[in-house]
Structure formats: C-alpha cells, structure tokens
Amino acid sequence: MKRPLNPSGAGLWLGLALLAGLSLALDALATFLAFGDTPRAWDGLWLVGQLLLVGSLLMLGLRWRELAPLARLAWGLLLAYSLLNAALAGWPWLQARWLGPAQPATLSLVDAGRTLQWRGAPAEGDTERLRAQLAQAPAVRQVDLQGSGGSLPEALRLAALLRERRLDTRASGPCQGPCAALFLAGARRQLLPEAQLAWQRLGAPSLNPLLHTWALSLQHTLWQGMGLSADFAQRALLTRAPRWWQAEETDLIAQGGLSQADYPLDLVLPEPSGAQPQEYLQALRSHRLWRLLDARLPGTLAQAQALLVQQHAGGDTAATQLALHQYALDRERHLLAGASVEMRYRFLDLQRERLQALNKNDADCRALLAGSAAVRRKLGAELARQESVWLEDAAVEPRPPAPSRHVVALDAEVLRKTWNRQGLGLLDRLAAANERQALDCAPAIRLIEEVRALQPAQRKPAQRRLFD
Template identity: 30%
Template sequence: MTDAQNRRPYVDPTLVDHHAPRAAPEPAPEPAAWQQSSNRPRPAGERPARTRVVREAQRGYFARHWHGEMSLVRSYWVNNFLVATPLACLLTGLMTWISVKGDSLQVSAISLLVTMPLLLALNLWCIVGAWRAAANYLRESGSALWGWLARITLALSTLQLLASVVFGFLPSVGEYWSMARGVDPLGQAKFSFSADGRSLRLDGVIGMGDGERLRQLLNSEAARDLKRVELASPGGRVREAERMAAALKARGQASRAVGTCASACTLVFLAGQPRHMTATGELGFHRASTGTYNPVFEELANQQLAKTYTELGLPQPMIDKTLRTPSRSMWFVPRDELVSYALIAPAPPTLAVPLPAANATLADFDDALHMHPVWEALDKRTPGTVDDIAKRMLAAHQAGASEEEVQATVLSPLARQMPDLLGGTDAVLRHRYVQLVSDQLKALRAPAAGVSAGACRELLDGRLGVRPQLPQALQAREAQWLQDVANGTLPHRQPKPVNALEIEVLERTVGPTAMGMLSRLWVDAPEAAKPGVAASCDPVIAMLDRLQGQPPARRDLAERLLFQPSR
C-alpha cells in the first residue's frame, strides 16, 4: 500500500527524538452529517431494532398474531375469516341444532359446555390479533380503505359473537347443564294406557327421549290390543316428535286429538292413520324457533319443518300459513278446514253412529260412540251414557237386528235425558229448540216419500220410531243442538216456579193449551190420544208461530211451560 493511499503521514522512527515532549494529539475531524445520527443518544425505553427483530423471531405463531405482528392479509383472511367466522357459525349452529333437532341432547349439551370456553377464547384471539394487525397496517401508511373495512367487519363479527353468547348461550346455560345431567328442562311427556288397553294417551311436553319411550311402548306386550294414540300436548322437541311420528307410521297406528295438540305434537298427529279429533280437540301450528337471533338458522329450521310436514301429507296452503305464523303465536285450524283437506274424518251429521264390523265387541261400539261428538258430549254431562248405549247396540247387533234397528237403540237413553237438557239450558238454546220442533212438525205434516201418514201426531205423542223419517237436515240440526247444550254450562240460577198469575196471563194471551203442549215429545211411552185432542198438528204449529210475536219475556216463559206437564 503506497503513501498516497495511506491517509496518515509516514515518519521515520530513527529520526524521532523520543526524549522530547510529545505534542498534543490533533483533534479528530468532525464526522460527516450523514454519520452524526448514529452517534445520537437513544431515547429511553427504545430498544435496538435488532433486539426487537430477534425477540419477534423467538415468538410463536399464536403470540405473533395476538400482538398484531403478522400482515393484515394473514391476520384477517387466514386467522380470522377462515377460523373465527366458521367457529362463530359453529357455536350458533350447535345451539340451533340442539333446540330444534334434539339428537343426542345429553352428549350435545356436554360437548357445548366443554368446548364453549375454548371456542370463545379462540374467537377472541382471532379478532384481537386481526384488529391489532389492522391498526399496524394503518400506522404504516397502508390503504385506509382496506384497513377500515377490516376493522368494520371485525366489529360486526364481535357483535355477532356477543349476541350468540349473551342472547343464545348465557340464558340457556341452566338448560344445557340440566341436559348434560340427563334431565330435559322442558319436561317429558306422560304416557298412560286405558283400562282396556285400547288407547295410549300422551299428555304434556314432548321432551328428551320421548320418541324412544313411545317406540318401546308401541312394541311392548301392553300394546297388543292398542287401537289408537290419544294426544294432548302443547308441543316440545321437534326431533323427538319426528321419532314418535316414525314409530306411529311403522305400526300403522291411529291418532286422536283429545285436547290441544299444538306445535311439535301436530307431527305425531299427522303420522296416525286414521286421524280423529274429538269435540274438545284442536290442532295448532306455527313457525319453528331456534332460540337464536340468526335469521339464517331460523330459515334452515323452518325449511326442515316444511319438508317434514310435506312428508306427513300436510297440504301446501297449510304449510305456507304455518310458516307465516310467528313462533310466539299459534294458528288453530278450524275443524271445517281440516275436514276439507281430509286431515280428519268428518263428524257424523246426525245421531247415527258409524257401526263397527260384524264381529264387533263392546269395546268397538264404545269407541264408535266416543268418536261421535254428540254422544261424547252427552257422556261427559251425564257419565255412563255411552256405556249404556254401547250395551244396547251390542245386544241388538248380536240379536241380528238391522242397522236401522241398531241405530234406533240410542233414542231411549236420550229420551230419559231430554227433560234435564231442556230444563237445564238457557232461554236462547230453548228458543232454538222450539223453532226446530216447529220445523219438524211442518216437515211431517204433509205426507211425502218416506213419511207415514200421521207421523206429525206420532212425533208429538212421543213415538221415537218416527224420528228417522225426519229430513236429514233437521236431524243434523237436532244433533248440533244436543251437542251445544251438552257442552254448555248450566245456568247459575234455576228459574223460579211459575205462579198462578203468570199462568193466567199466558192462558189469556197465548192460549190455555200452551202449557204442556210439547211435554210428551220424548216420553218414549206413547199413550192413546186424549179425548178432544185433534189428530192434526196444525193447532200446535199455529200456537208455536204465535209465540214468535210475543214480547221476549212472555215468550221465554211460554216456551219453558211448553215442556212441563200440564196440571
């Protein structure tokens, strides 16, 4: 290396006086401006960049994401969008599935209670790390559009997660804990066989395990003579109801709504064949509810409900109206609409009972009478009515009587109840019956096809055998009146006995023959006509027509006296 290349001057060491005092060293030249920044004192708390890089390199993947040290692309799209969003949907979906389907409720509840804290922690890690990465991205002059879009979507994800926890999980923690212990917080249905083993009744909420319980009962020895499953339930677990429906269809069992059968209970009812509904029965439909505030899962649950209803034969118009009915309300379908869609058998229009097969037993006649709304209502008002009539019908059937003669056996027990029915009703229903009797007499007054001569007078004299000659419409009106009276409530106060003054007023205004004019209508013990009594019904019909023009109070009194024997 030459002296020109060496910046320090060359000094010959042999010419230097080592005993002479040394000169002061020349000061170092001023460093260039670009070199001065490296010599400035570093502010307190700031660590060297190299140390920071080393420490960041030593952190794991989870820690780097948590501190926002990853790129926004990886933190948001990979760690948050591909992890946090599916997990939030998984939580909501699991809660929805438990509330709607109910498969393996105990295992599902245990899994939810165990995994929920872990999933929440993972969601928190995803959202916080992505938020910090977005902040660093904006601090480093990244695109404001992408940075704030990321923050907005993260805020929405946080709200969705909080909604799932606050409105979905926390209010149901107690229920999940009960289900994890094998206890359904909704409760369970109560099953009971009738004394003769022909009916299995389901009462109460349909809960966890009820589908399997019903299947085992239907396959048990106790159900050997079972004819129907009677339902009175407000609903419950949809999945359990689907299992019950499958059990009924597999056995080909009949179903009968004996009370309110609503929500999930309707699935069980529709699975029966044939289907019946008693006078007190009713069917209620509404949308399915998942218990969450996620409209996506609500829609999925109701699509599944619509599919199940379609498989069970529910008409599409009824499905559409069901899905339009909010889950917090109920649509009770009118009986006429159920009949029009052939979902239930129509009620017999008259007092005639659909007779069972030739080898019918007493229980078969008893079933047929209980399925008739009029006889069912009369039996509830006067217990033992159905048993008495069933024995009479069976005896006539075994004696080889014709169908008309078997049907006629129901009239004698009814005749014994008519005085109490007429005396224990209100003025409105009594007035309806007087109008009905007037129409019956007019229909039998003129001889016609199928009507014997003198049938009108025979009806007034209490000959029950003439009643089948009445027109079908009038028989149906009488059956409806009997049902209304039997299902009605008894008056709180019985009317006072008629005094002599009231009788005198009636005799002068209406006529002396009004009292007791219809007292023999249901005597079932006809006697010879009294002397002086016309064989024609015209005077009676005219009297009933005159009553319509009387003041309401006087007319009500007269109509009450029509059925009381004259003194």
C-alpha cells in the same frame, strides 16, 4: 417458522369472508335441524363445522398483533357471533344428546292394556322407547297424551311411529307444542274437556334476524303438513315462546283436528272387541254436545255409557250409533219439557222443515213425530246440523220458571176457547208417543203452521200442551 401475515392483504379478508360464510351456513343448518326430522348424521356435520370454524378463528387470533385494527374488529365480531350462535344451538343439542330431560316421559298402560298413557315432554331416544313398549303391548289402540315442550324433531319421529301403527290419540290434559304434533298424528283424535292443545312460535337458534323469519316459515310448513290450515298456523304462531296459544275446540273441529263421526250426535267409538267401559265414557266426554246434555240433565253420560257397553258388545257400530241417537231423542223430550217459549217455537219450525223434507211420505212422517231416530238420520246434513244446534242451545239456555197452578188452569180455559175437541185431539197427535196415533205429513204441517200463527197468549198454552 411462521409464514408472514399481510395485515391488510386480500387473502386475509378472503379468509374472513369464507369463515363468515361458514358461520352463516352453520346457523342455517342449526335452524333447519331445530324444526325438522333430519338424519342424525347432520348433527355431526354441524358439530364438525363448528369445531372447524371456531378453531380457525382461534388460530387466527394467535396472530392478533399482526392484524390491522380493522381486521382485528372484524375478527372479534365474527368470533363473538360464532361463539354465541354455537352456544344458542349447541345447548339444546347437548341437553338432547347427553344431559337428557330433567324428568323423562313416563309410559303406562290402562284400560286393560288398550290405552298407553304418555306423560311428559318428548326427548332424544323416546321413539325407540315407544317402539319397544308397543312391541310388548300389542293390544294398544290409543295413546293418551299430556306434555309440554320438549324436542320437536323427536316429536316428529314419534308422530311418524304413531302414523305407522295407525294408533288413535287422545289429549287428557295440557298438550303443548311437540305434544300437539303427536296428537295430530293419531288416526282418530279425541279431546277431553280438561285438555289444552297449545302452540307457540319458536325462535331460530341464532342471532341472525333473517333466520328467525326462515324459522317461522319452517314452522308454518311443518304444521300445515300435519293438516292444519294456513290461517290456523298463522294464528298459532303469533304467540312467541315462552307463552302459549291455546286452540278452541270449535277451531280444531273446523280444522279437522278432531275426529268427527258422520252424524253430529254420533261418537268416535273404540273397537268393540275387548273395549272397556271407561273407553266409552271418555268417548262421550270428548263430545261437546253430550257434555252439555249431561250438565243440563245429570246422569245422561252414565246412562249413555251403559247403553254403549251393552249395545256395542255385538260389534254393530251402525246399530250402536242409532241406539245412542234414540237415547238422545229421549233427552230431547226432557229438554222440551223445561224449555222456554222461544226454544219451543224454534223446535216447531225445525219439525215442520223435517216434515216437508220427507216429501209426503206419511209413514216416515208418523215415525218422525213419534220420535224415530232412524227417520231423522235420513234427512240430510243440514237438518242434522240444525238438530245439533237446537240441542246445544236448549241445553245451555237459562231455565224458565215453572208455570203456577193459576197458569195451568188458565191454559185449560184458553185451549177450550181456541180449539174444539177435534182440534185438541189433533194437537195431541202432533206429539204422539207411537206411530199409530201420529199424524200424516200434510195435516201435521198444517197444524204446526196454525200453532205458529196463534197470538202469543194462545200459542203458549198450545205449546205447553204439546211439550209439558
């Protein structure tokens, strides 16, 4: 026998209030589960709660006729709200637990088993797949990533595994959303020129606007926990799904999102033991300055790759970086030979600052003028940064027209009238090919200042004599 129901009693409204509170709590739990690596038992807790909520509302609905009009309205709204929220949160859960992705991520080995290629979106169970793959391939040192979308909680579990194994990561194509979490988990991180790291703001699986605000806060906390700044996370999360916000390489470098070597021209090199030539090429391609040098002087990357393969085989990373820097100075001479008057003027300014920084150490000054990378690497971070800026600007500036024969003949006449034979000899020693012919600190600085003080019509021939 049914118990009589008071259609307007306090007990009925208390029951509806409790069910409303349960609905809000389940919405909050679903939002938390969507943006965190939580124990899987919590999913079961949410499911049991939803069954209890909907079942209670349906049981109450069996006594529809006994409810007052206002109670009917409250019951109907609560049922509709609960069912819609259950669908919003339950469909992704159903896909992850039972349906799975339309195309599971593929894992394959390249570079003689040293690189694991990940292609696709993270999905439920991928962490165990990756763990099993790594157990069968102990030589893996790096994970090459491409993928868009997928399960963020599973991506966080995958990221934890990458950190546990201290594996490097490299993005070689679109790497969006959860894939970016995997990328940031790398011990060392490289971004190839065709890669796209992108983020988007995900909404809460709920109709409650307060939970959308909380979901945004959870995403801010998540990405900042991976090393991104609050400002970067805020900009990344301004773009709502399904659109993506792609980060610029310079932004990622400023964030520390990309691994950088100690010196601007240095590379993040693979472990020398068993390293493959392709790994060195990818290390070069992940460095913006080396890509620009190759675009201006074709063949630069191929020659640098051959140098790295030969030099790094001995296992001395410091000596390899020095040899690579020395090769960059050879590229610098080619840039100077085709540089504009303005770029040559900037180079002389920078060379003077280097000479002054050597503090009258004549041996180092002579080595610097002869093109010693070892001396350049002793000059400090600021001069290293200026060197990198000059190389980048020289690599991208428009090519100036080559001087005509008439100009070359006129240069000889201008130089003869501006400089005596001794002065021309000193000018040649400012760009000497070896240390024995190079100038000491004081005369070199003085000569650069004399060249800079010349009128443009006299300075251009002097620069062409130095650098052509």
